[in-house]
Amino acid sequence: MQAEPDANGYLEGGFADPVMGGQTIFRAIMQAMAEPGTIRPISQALRAPAPMTRTMAAIAATLCDADTPVWLDDALAAAPQVIKWLGFHTGAPMTPHTDQAAFALVSDSTAMPQLAAFAQGSDSYPDRSSTVILAVESLASGDAFDLSGPGIRTSARLRLTPAPADFIAQWTANGAQFPCGVDLILAAPDAVACLPRTTRIRQGEG
Amino acid sequence: MSTDARAFCRDEAQAIATYNFAYLDEQSKRMIRRAILKGIAVPGYQVPFASREMPMPYGWGTGGVQVTASIIGPDDTLKVIDQGADDTTNAISIRKFFARTTGVATTTATTDASIIQTRHRIPETPLTEGQVLVYQVPIPEPLRFLEPRETETRTMHALAEYGVMHVKLYEDIARHGHIATTYAYPVKVEGRYVMDPSPTPKFDNPKMDQCPALQLFGAGREMRIYAIPPWTQVVSLDFEDHPFEVQAFDRPCALCGADDVFLDEVIMDDQGTRMFVCSDTDHCNSRQTAGHAGEQDT
Ligand SMILES: [Zn+2]
Numbered sequence: 149m150q151a152e153p154d155a156n157g158y159l160e161g162g163f164a165d166p167v168m169g170g171q172t173i174f175r176a177i178m179q180a181m182a183e184p185g186t187i188r189p190i191s192q193a194l195r196a197p198a199p200m201t202r203t204m205a206a207i208a209a210t211l212c213d214a215d216t217p218v219w220l221d222d223a224l225a226a227a228p229q230v231i232k233w234l235g236f237h238t239g240a241p242m243t244p245h246t247d248q249a250a251f252a253l254v255s256d257s258t259a260m261p262q263l264a265a266f267a268q269g270s271d272s273y274p275d276r277s278s279t280v281i282l283a284v285e286s287l288a289s290g291d292a293f294d295l296s297g298p299g300i301r302t303s304a305r306l307r308l309t310p311a312p313a314d315f316i317a318q319w320t321a322n323g324a325q326f327p328c329g330v331d332l333i334l335a336a337p338d339a340v341a342c343l344p345r346t347t348r349i350r351q352g353e354g
Numbered sequence: 355m356s357t358d359a360r361a362f363c364r365d366e367a368q369a370i371a372t373y374n375f376a377y378l379d380e381q382s383k384r385m386i387r388r389a390i391l392k393g394i395a396v397p398g399y400q401v402p403f404a405s406r407e408m409p410m411p412y413g414w415g416t417g418g419v420q421v422t423a424s425i426i427g428p429d430d431t432l433k434v435i436d437q438g439a440d441d442t443t444n445a446i447s448i449r450k451f452f453a454r455t456t457g458v459a460t461t462t463a464t465t466d467a468s469i470i471q472t473r474h475r476i477p478e479t480p481l482t483e484g485q486v487l488v489y490q491v492p493i494p495e496p497l498r499f500l501e502p503r504e505t506e507t508r509t510m511h512a513l514a515e516y517g518v519m520h521v522k523l524y525e526d527i528a529r530h531g532h533i534a535t536t537y538a539y540p541v542k543v544e545g546r547y548v549m550d551p552s553p554t555p556k557f558d559n560p561k562m563d564q565c566p567a568l569q570l571f572g573a574g575r576e577m578r579i580y581a582i583p584p585w586t587q588v589v590s591l592d593f594e595d596h597p598f599e600v601q602a603f604d605r606p607c608a609l610c611g612a613d614d615v616f617l618d619e620v621i622m623d624d625q626g627t628r629m630f631v632c633s634d635t636d637h638c639n640s641r642q643t644a645g646h647a648g649e650q651d652t
Contacts, residue, residue: 167375171427174387178425179484181394182568182583211391213384250388271512275392275401298397298544299583301566327546331395344395344583346544 161195162209162237169194173210177333180342185295185304187287187339197229199255201283203335205233208281212238212251219249219266219278223256249278257282260312263322266330274327277345285309287336292352299344305352306341308334319349376423377455382406386424386579390570393581398547399511400494400578408574410451414444415473415490417572419451421579422471422488425570426452431459433467437618438475438633445473462636476558478615478637481567483584489552494573494580496540496550516548519591527596536601541588548591549580557600557616562588607632608650610641 163169169192176188196205212218218240224230225242234240243249246265254260260282269277284290290309293316296302312318322329322345329345343349374380382404389403408416426432432452436445440462448471449460461467464479471488481487497507500518510516519540526534533539539556543549551559552571562569562582569582582588592598606613608629615637617630629650632638 167380168428170380170383171375171425174383175425175427178387178390178394178568181391182581183483211384211388213381215385216388272508273402274396274399275389277392279391298586299394301585327396327399331391346395346397346583 163194170210173206176340180340181344183299184343184347185306187341189339197233199223200230201335204253204281204283207333207335209237212240214239216250217241217243217248219243219246219252221254221256224253252278252280254282257284257312258310263318263330268328278330280330281333281335283335287339287341293349294352295347295349297347316349323348373455375456376426378423383424386420389579393579394583397582397586398543398549400580403577403579405574405577416574418471418488418490421570421572422469426456426469430468431461431466433461433470436473439635464636474553475633476561478634481565483566485567487567487569489571491552491571491573494550494576494578496548519548540591543582544587555616559590605630606648608648610638610646611648612641
């Protein structure tokens with residue numbers, strides 16, 4: 149069936165096949181979370197209203213629903229089409245409170261709130277924490293970080309363009325709260341990488 | 355296939371006449387997928403999830419089935435084992451369930467599988483990067499027999515207060531002269547959470563440590579999911595004067611001669627002839643095909 153032109157700009161743009169689309173994206177995220185620093189390609193013909201990127205939209209469509217309050221950064225929150233797209237394709241409620249977000253969508257990594265502002269979970273329920281979905285321009289170039297921890301055999305190298313301000317200090321503080329803390333999904337234009345709270349990072353050398 | 359398994363498959367075919375890919379609905383998969391990601395991020399921590407009804411009894415490993423249903427895709431190759439065998443009623447039924455509801459390829463060869471669902475054993479053939487091992491877990495809480503109250507065990511995990519577990523193991527030593535626990539032997543994951551490896555024999559515990567594969571655990575009735583990422587430290591609890599030891603077998607496999615594997619005692623005939631053979635049937639068959647033989651064949 150040929151879809152009608154989408155005057156509202158948000159009705160179209162979901163997965164062509166939600167079942168397979170969600171499975172493919174989830175496996176990429178799962179493997180990226182299990183092996184921090186590895187880059188998993190994402191190719192989904194999915195459209196999203198700016199400034200939400202396609203990868204960010206694919207991740208949201210895979211993981212978010214009516215049970216997951218979503219927080220949007222200023223740039224995303226200022227775009228009504230983004231809110232409509234998320235409402236239509238995920239059914240997720242929006243929250244203005246960083247510490248109540250199951251997922252936080254950050255389109256501008258240089259203006260990301262402090263990680264400590266998001267839900268951290270509790271010692272009894274460390275799973276009740278925010279997952280931050282952070283759009284980046286590239287995972288192939290930029291600041292280099294050396295990673296270690298579960299999922300990494302010896303060491304791994306992650307590159308980020310652009311990296312959030314004061315990233316190493318913020319991430320180290322996040323890790324110090326284990327088992328509490330946030331997890332990070334990095335959304336590049338055509339790939340994802342993840343940093344679970346267990347990953348230790350330091351400035352990459354060379 | 356047994357009559358039970360046949361009846362199961364017939365009922366199941368009716369129940370899933372209009373099924374989603376892998377049977378489970380998309381909302382349930384999303385919820386389970388979120389729990390899996392949290393489990394990976396907090397290795398060994400039991401993530402609560404809202405377990406769904408599956409067209410099979412709880413005893414059949416619905417937790418593992420729900421985990422597999424939430425991760426499996428058309429490119430996967432699935433292996434299912436019960437004990438170490440691919441051909442028990444439980445393993446056959448679950449394998450058929452996924453073959454029918456997903457159309458994915460199935461295999462009995464450990465090396466060919468991208469997802470392996472298991473009830474007890476970790477395959478003898480070393481797992482590799484990119485593989486996922488899904489455990490069907492009946493009782494996920496390692497402290498349950500020591501402390502029945504969920505609020506208490508949750509607090510013990512929160513505070514990493516695991517002294518009671520050591521007391522239990524030490525009572526074993528006092529009574530038996532050694533740690534008598536041979537199945538579901540508790541481990542500590544990445545120095546933090548004490549975890550129950552489910553009913554696996556302790557023989558398999560060392561395979562969990564620094565395993566290249568991702569390990570996911572699903573407990574349906576108890577509604578918990580937990581995980582061990584690849585390359586993660588998994589240490590069996592023990593004492594300096596009573597270090598952890600795996601079961602030793604005093605003979606090799608009667609069929610393939612392997613002497614570094616977990617053996618099952620099987621009765622061969624009406625006279626009650628017994629012999630010890632690999633619990634991992636794929637491993638045993640592969641070795642026999644490669645020309646290895648046990649004393650039974652010589
Ligand atoms: Zn054998």
